[in-house]
Amino acid sequence: MTRLAPPPLTARSRRSLDARLTAWVAAGVLLATAATTTTASATAQPGPADGPVATRAGLDPALVAGRGADVPFLEQEAEQAVTTGTVLAPSRDAYTLAAEASGRSAVQLTEGEYVDFTLPADADAITVRYSIPDAPEGGGITSPLDVRVLRSHRGHLTPAGPARALRLTSEYAWLYNAYPFTNDPQADLTQPDWWYPECACVPGTTTPDWLVKPFRPSHFYDEQRLLLGRTYRAGDVVRLSVPRGATADRTTIDLLDSELVGRPEARPRGSVSVLRFGADPTGRRDSGVAFQRAVDWASAHDRTLWIPAGTFQVNQHVVVDDVTVRGAGSWHSIVHGREVELAEPAPDGSVHTGVGFYGKHAEDGGSADVHLSGFAIVGDVRERIDTDQVNGIGGAMSDSTVSDLYIHRTKVGLWFDGPMSNTHVSDVVVTDQIGDGVNFHRGVTGSSVTNSFFRNTGDDALAMWAQVDQNSGNTFARNTVQTPVLANGIAIYGGRDITVEGNLVADPVREGSGLHAGARFGAEPFEGALTFRDNTTVRAGGLDLNWRLGLGSLWFYALDRSIDADITVTGDHYLDSTYNAIMLVTEFGVKDTYRIDGVKVRDVRVDGAGTSVLSARTAGSASFENVDARNVGWAGVNNCGAFNWDFENGSEFTAADLGGNDGQTSTPWGDGPANWLTRYLPNVISCNDTPPVVAPPAPSRW
Known part of the structure; x- marks a missing residue:
């Protein structure tokens, strides 16, 4: 994506950011030290260094150089910033705020407290990852967070620009109970016949007095993005503070990403705008029908469809085939939608629909030559219903590309149901999902996900699942995964000639680990070569x-059949594994x-x-x-x-x-x-x- 921005992040492009970050560390511009544990007093406490502290996966960037995605933003952990709040003690115990935080720690603020992040580079946009409590009956609350950029002047911090505000919400966080989970903190067991390790019993045959409600709270965090309205300089301070009268009795700040976004990208010559078909850029009216008309017309006339800067409400699937859809950048062209209950279940079992761009079903021939780039898809999914098709991208797409998208609050970021081939996903950011980040499901061949970023998925962040039809020739390369709440960072379930290369996976929380190969879930066998090469895991290998x-940071699991493919593990780094680096296990x-x-x-x-x-x-x-x-x-x-x-x-x-x-x-x-x-x-x-x-x-x- 071309970005129009002043130095220092200019035409050298975002792919050089990792190299520049490492150079800044070496030159002393950034002080990227390992996380330390402190508890702040009522006065501001410095982090481990009096200066900008930028990390990757909570680590010194030099420790993970060359692994993971090159992203246009810089990550800063709240526990390494200056704060008047309380730093949560690091923990890897599931169902805790610290365990689900990046780096396994965060800062908790109450009314009047703040955390200060010193910008390591010029920025005009921030992303705040946070958690606030649920409502007592579930469903979430909202609470304000003040944002102010300050500048040092004669030893004092003074305002460098107007105050801004974020309306934080827990409406998309806080799940409870056993799979498939519930939003109700007072719910009885969702699976009463299951065995539960909390009591080592089958609750359906015993007195369930042991059940403490809410049972197994999880998925605590959400994130929000904010354009600051102007460019602030490296060294300016972004202060996040909880104002007087905030609804939340505690606000937990995990991290801040800062970025130089620049102006919206220019409309491509010869393209046709969705505005021509009645789409509303203010978001007040539903533009779903207008989007579908626009897509169909652009496909029929071999024209690129342009989504200009604006916020468009789309409460349905937009079916795409043989079409190119481009936006002005994922910070500027926003396609969001409500989850809509269907009058009766769809043939595929869906009981809701919502915003998403879908290829045609494989059974109907699938779609081909689809190219999506440069916009955001923001959903409204608050519960896990596995039959629902409420994903950001779905269906079958062959000979297609998906790039430079931001996908937020859908069920799964990108769920492809094959057979399909030669589809390539790159440079996407997928956050706060109820399910997977990406899933190549049944008969996906010759396809890849590269240079993409995944955070806070509710299941495997990247998965290939060769169910019914064999997957083959696929690659996951140079991606970053942070804090998958459930399951694995990267999981391969069957397949022929599969490569997992150059990825960075950090902080998986429970019932999974960093890298996984499993003969399970009815998958086709592993055949040919299965290659793990030059990956890094951080704080993985946790307790099942x-x-x-x-578990192991890399673990192999034989449940449905033996695993006997040509498996090579080369050049991987397993850092700070909670239990084991590598584990091989067969179901007892x-x-x-x-x-x-x-x-x-x-x-x-x-x-x-x-x-x-x-x-x-x-x-x-x-x-x-x-x-x-x-x-x-x-x-x-x-x-x-x-x-x-x-x-x-x-x-x-x-x-x-x-x-x-x-x-x-x-x-x-x-x-x-x-x-x-x-x-x-x-x-x-x-x-x-x-x-x-x-x-x-x-x-x-x-």
Whole structure:
């Protein structure tokens, strides 16, 4: 996307931002230090450095250089800013505000308190990630937040521009209970026949007095964007403060993104505007019918459809086929809509509709040659109904592109139902979803998601699910994932010749981890090559609450069948894993039927693992070459195999040492430190369901 903006972020383009950020750190312009834990007093408390602190995934940008998306904004964590509020102690315990925060900490403000962010670069727009409480009966509340930009003058901060205000809301946050969740904090169990680890029982057959309401609150955060009306300079201070009389008794600020957006992009020559067909740029009237007329006309006449700057209300699916739709930029061209209840369920089971751009169903031939770019899609989805088609992008699109979109508050950002091929998603920002960020579902081939950013998804941020029809030849590359509340950062369910490369995944919260390959959910088998290459995970490998077991930052799971494709893991970095760096597991009920074989791991770094580098709970095999580990809490290898306990012949899982594996860890036998791998070769049983966890130090340069 071309941006019209003054220095320093000009025509060099946003793709150079990562390199410039690293250079600024080296030059001392930015002070990007690791997060520290403090509790602020009633007076303003400095962060860890008196200057701008910009991070990526809550870390020094140098630790993740070259991984993840190049984005046009700079991230600043509230816990590293100056504040009169209280910094939440870091936590990775699910169902807590700290655990769902980026970097696992945030700042909590009450009336009159503030947090100050010093701009690390010129900016004219900000994004605030926040949480405020739910209404007692559910459904959310609203509460104000004041925004003021200040400038230092003779040692004092003075206003640099007019005060602005944000109307914060919790209407799109706060889910409760078990899947598929509810907005009602006082609801009884949504799945009364399920087993619940909170009581280790089947509630339907016991007295449910143990249930504390609200049960399992989650999905606490939302975000809002604000154009500041003018460009402010690097070094100016953005103060977020809670005004007197605020509805919320506490306002939690997680982070601030600052960005130089510039003016709206110019209308392409030869394009036709949606205004010509009656679309209303003020958002007061529903423009759904006008948008569909405009799309159909542009397709029939081979013209680009232009969405000018404005806010357009669209309360329906816009069906797109053989058409190019462009906007003036995702900050300027906003397509938003209400969720609308249908008079009767649709054939696909939907009970609602809402704003979204959809290809035709694959059963109807699908769509092709669709190109969408340069606008925002903002939905109105507040609950998870899996049959509902209320996604930002949907349907089947072949030979198509989706780029430079901002997708907010829909059910799933982009859910593609194949068969379809050769569709490429790039440079999109997807936030605050009830479900996935992206899902390539059934028969998607030769397609990719690259250089895109995902935050606060309610399920897998990026997923490929080869259900019924095999996926093949797909790639997820150079994407950033932050704080998926449920499930995984990136999940691959079956497929042939799949690549996951150069991604950055941070802070998955529960029932999943950073990177995942699963033979589950009825997926087709893994075939050909499955490649994980040059990815970085941060604070992943957490506790699975149902199994009560620590996962791996990368984990393989055989439930429906064995996993025996050509699997290579090369160049990954696993930073600050809560439990394990890598885990391979087969469901216990099929442990003597299914295996995970032939995983090849090389040139990998493990910097911090609460328990082990490798946890094997399956029959099978893996090889390791040039895998370096440090700050490992329990033992290098936790090898349980298939749990048949053949101490004479060893575990059913075999590890091969191909050389160059360095790093000392403790051993479960208490005989001092050992090379993380050598002591356990080839299949020494070293099994512990709940090994002691030793929290590692913060990651540092290798």
